[in-house]
Amino acid sequence: MLETENLAVHFGGHAAVDGVTCRFEPGTLTSIVGPNGAGKTTYFNLVSGQLAATEGRVLLDGNDVTALGAARRSRLGFGRAFQLTNLFPNLSVLENVRLAVQVRHGRPLDLFSRVRSHRELTERAMAHLESVALGARAQAAAAALPHGDQRKLEVAILLALEPKIFMFDEPTAGMSIDEVPTILDIIAAIKRRGDRTILLVEHKMDVVRQLSDRIVVLHQGKLVADGPPAEIIRSDIVREAYLGGASA
C-alpha cells in the first residue's frame, strides 16, 4: 500500500503541492484529476522521488521512503511513465526495455559477460514490446519512432520494471484515437491482476470514468475531493475546480 502523509513541496513561497494525505490500496486504480497547474505531476514527482518533499512523508507498505532518491524507489517498486516522452533516444527500442528488465532481473554491475549472452533478459524485453505492439520495431532507434509508438515504448519500459506502484502521467497524450485502446487495454490488464496499485493522471474524462475505481481531485496543490467516480464527476467541487474561480 502506498500512502502520503501531509506531503508538500514549496518553491520559494509557493506551495505546488500542499499537504496531501492519501492512501492507495493494491488492486485499485485511482485517477488524479485537476486543472493545469493543480500539482498533479508535481505530486507524482514527490511520490516517485524525482523531487524531494519539503514536508510530509511517502510510505510504501508502511516503510518511510521519503529520504530515498528516484533510483532506490524504483528498485523498491515504484514505476513511473512520464508525461513528456523520456527515452534513451539513440539506443534501440529493445535496449530501452532491456535496461528496465535488467534492473529487476539482471546483474547490472556485471562487467564481464556479454549483454547478448543473457537471453532471458532479451526474451522478457521482447515480450513486453509485443504487449504494446512494438515487437516489429525492436531494432529501431527509439528516436526514430513516431510519437505514438514512443508513448507505447514508455509504457513498455514501465511494464518491464514490474513495479508494485504503476504511475501513468497522461499516457495517451498526443496519441491518435486508434492508438489509445492499446494503452487502455494494458492499464486494464494490470488492474485485472488485482495486486498492483495504479495511479493515473489523465485529462480525458471518458478514460477516467471508464478505468477508475476512485478519483482524487487536486486544486492549487490541495486535495479537494476524493471518492468514487460517479460521485466525484457529478460534484460541484470538480466543476468549480475545472471551471476556475473556486476557492475550495
Next chain:
Amino acid sequence: MLRTLLSDDLPRSRWLAAALLAIVIGLALAPFLFPGAKSLNVAAKICVFVVLAASFDLLLGYSGIVSFAHTMFFGIGAYGVAIALTRLGSGWDAVAMGTVAGLASAIALAAVIGLFSLRLRTIFFAMITLAVASAFAILASQLSDVTGGEDGLNFRLPAILRASMSFADTPLFGVRLNGRLLDYYLVYIVSLVLVLVLLRIVNSPFGSVLKAMRENPFRAEAIGYRAVVYRTAASCIAAAFAALAGALMALWSSQTNPDTVLSFDIMIDILLMVVIGGMGTVYGAAIGAVLLVISQNYLQDLLLVANKAFAGVPLLPDLFHPDRWLLWLGIAFILCVYFFPTGIVGRLRSD
C-alpha cells in the same frame, strides 16, 4: 569464437574490419616488417596509446564523462613501476609491486574524485579533474626525492627484457632475438588483451547502463540506476586501464619523466585520438591512436621528402618545410573533424 573474443561488437564494415586486421597483424609483425629502433619504439607507443585512448573513450564516448585527469592515471601507473624498479632493484617482484601499487592508487584516487564530484555538472567535473591533474603534475616534479623531479627516473628493466639479453646467436629475418624484442611482445600482447577486456566491458550489462546514463541520466535514475555509482565505477575502471598502460610505457621505455607520462600534451593527444577515431567505439580509439602516433613520428619525414621534391619552386618548399609539421597535422585534424563528425569509425559504419 571471434564473436566471443570481440564481445559481439563486430566491426560491421568491411573497411573497418580490414583496417583493424591491418593494425593487429601489422603490430604483431612490426619488428620484422619495419626493423629499426625508431619504428619498434613507434609500434610499442601505438600499443600503449591504443589502450590509453580506448580507456579514455570508456569515459568520454560511452559514459559522457569529460575528464582531463586521464594522463594523471597514466602517470601514476608509469611512476609506480618506475619507483619500484628504482628502489627495489630490477626484478619481476618489483615490477609486480609497482604495477599493483600504481593500479591501487589510480583506482582509489578515481573513486575519491568520482564520489566527491561526479554529482556535479559535466563542465564542473571537467574543471575539477583539470585542477587535480595539474596539482599532481606539479607534485610529481616537486617531490624529486621520490620521482626524480623534472629529470624523472631512469631505471633498469628485469634482465630478460634488456637489449643485452640474447636468446639466439643468429638473427631471424635480420632481426636480433634479444630482450628488447621480448619486451615489445610483452607490451603488444598485454595491450591486445586489455583492449579486448575493455571491449567486453562496454558490451556488458554494465556497459549498457553507462550508455543509458550518457543518453538520458534522468531516465536512467528513474528506472533504478544510481548515476553516481555507475559513473564512479566507470571512472575507476578507466583509471585502472590508464595505469596499466602507464606501467607498460615504463616497462618499455625504462625511463619515466613528467614530459612523457604526465604532460597535458598527452591529454590532448588522447582526446584527439578518441574524437578522430570515433567516440563511443573502442575500435575508433585504436584507429585514432595509430593515426596520431604515426603522424607525430613520420609526418616530418614525409614533409622533408616533399620539401626536397619541390626544391627550386617558389614558396612550396617553405610550405612543406619539416618544421611546419604541426601546421599540417592541425589542418589534417580540422578536415577530419569537419568531414567525419562521428569519427572515422562512425563514418565507416554508416555506409
